[in-house]
Amino acid sequence: xxxxxxxxxxxxxxxxxxxxxxxxxxxxxxxxxxxxxxxxxxxxxxxxxxxxxxxxxxxxxxxxxxxxxxxxxxxxxxxxxxxxxxxxxxxxxxxxxxxxxxxxxxxxxxxxxxxxxxxxxxxxxxxxxxxxxxxxxxxxxxxxxxxxxxxxxxxxxxxxxxxxxxxxxxxxxxxxxxxxxxxxxxxxxxxxxxxxxxxxxxxxxxxxxxxxxxxxxxxxxxxxxxxxxxxxxxxxxxxxxxxxxxxxxxxxxxxxxxxxxxxxxxxxxxxxxxxxxxxxxxxxxxxxxxxxxxxxxxxxxxxxxxxxxxxxxxxxxxxxxxxxxxxxxxxxxxxxxxxxxxxxxx
Ligand SMILES: *Cc1c(COP(=O)(O)O)cnc(C)c1O
Numbered sequence: 001x002x003x004x005x006x007x008x009x010x011x012x013x014x015x016x017x018x019x020x021x022x023x024x025x026x027x028x029x030x031x032x033x034x035x036x037x038x039x040x041x042x043x044x045x046x047x048x049x050x051x052x053x054x055x056x057x058x059x060x061x062x063x064x065x066x067x068x069x070x071x072x073x074x075x076x077x078x079x080x081x082x083x084x085x086x087x088x089x090x091x092x093x094x095x096x097x098x099x100x101x102x103x104x105x106x107x108x109x110x111x112x113x114x115x116x117x118x119x120x121x122x123x124x125x126x127x128x129x130x131x132x133x134x135x136x137x138x139x140x141x142x143x144x145x146x147x148x149x150x151x152x153x154x155x156x157x158x159x160x161x162x163x164x165x166x167x168x169x170x171x172x173x174x175x176x177x178x179x180x181x182x183x184x185x186x187x188x189x190x191x192x193x194x195x196x197x198x199x200x201x202x203x204x205x206x207x208x209x210x211x212x213x214x215x216x217x218x219x220x221x222x223x224x225x226x227x228x229x230x231x232x233x234x235x236x237x238x239x240x241x242x243x244x245x246x247x248x249x250x251x252x253x254x255x256x257x258x259x260x261x262x263x264x265x266x267x268x269x270x271x272x273x274x275x276x277x278x279x280x281x282x283x284x285x286x287x288x289x290x291x292x293x294x295x296x297x298x299x300x301x302x303x304x305x306x307x308x309x310x311x312x313x314x315x316x317x318x319x320x321x322x323x324x325x326x327x328x329x330x331x332x333x334x335x336x337x338x339x340x341x342x343x344x345x346x
Contacts, residue, residue: 001307004334006263008311009173009256009283009323012204018244025240029233030056031226037236041243042210048246049195050186051212055221056239060172060209061090062230063196065097069224070194070217071133071166074099077121080135081109083142085170097228101129109140110148113155120163134160137170138177138188142313145260145284145321147177150188157191167191172198172209176282179253193217199238202253202283203245204324208238249324256283259322259331266335270342283323289316293342302341308334 005011014022028034038056046054057063064086072078078094080086082104086094094100103119105111121128134156138148157167169192171177171185178185189195194213199205211221225231257280264277264285272293275285289296296312303310313319320338322331 005309006320009201012325021240021244025236027234027236035236037239041239045210049189049212053218054212060198063209066224067168068098070220077129077131078133109143109146135168139173144286145282169195180281199242205241205245256322263335306337
């Protein structure tokens, strides 16, 4: 049985072409700034996002952690959307590494500039923890690949600037947001002081994220990357995979989006599934299970028996993610098998 793995867009394996590019990469010691392939990738991403400078990091989690260190001090308050990656998927790193507290806002991965203004706490107050950073996740993972409304991001970042609060975009799937919203990644990145993108998600590289922003913030990030143990050596081998991904896999993300929608259309046929297929605009679908049917663990296990791997996000919540290693045909089959897994009598 061929397994259709929809647990995440991180499960992709480097293609023959990508491996070839990695094998041929010119490398040097990146801590001396001497890896030409890393330097090329950093310049390429800085250009793509229209920022002054960029920095390669081994993971997106480290990019998020470094961003906190650049802008916030222990005891500071950081505002972000409810169920953000930084809060739910980083094992408490923000508290342990940056010593910040989070204020979660909004619903469905999104919040408004007015909500931000109401939640933001001023510096110099005798009681309040000062809000020094606002973070947006685009697309928002746990909310189901939700695209943050661009005008609202502009309004939030404008309010932040006025109030002396820095802004950070966790754009692990920014290129998905751009493809879905018919904007360029640079347009979506423009309002923010610092932006991260992942090479290891929809782009299909085996590892690597990149932070981009003003030179002074990137210089600070170099220090905090080292402090996190993430400064590496001949990582041009990874950077070559990233460059190959930007050349070959950026233009096809819309296919993943339409495949996710196809799965959503099939799964939503079950009365036991709570999901609006029209809301599935990128490569992630998150559906809830009604109380009268199986729970998420049961659906995951039945799906596995049928050759489809998905992820239980909560007791009654399941996530499926499309990516470049699953074809449209495989997604159509997976949708049918998932529907069976939800509706099976035992
Ligand atoms: C995956 C992800 C990250 C972290 O990336 P890793 O490379 O897995 O550490 C950060 N933010 C979001 C929104 C993600 O989906």
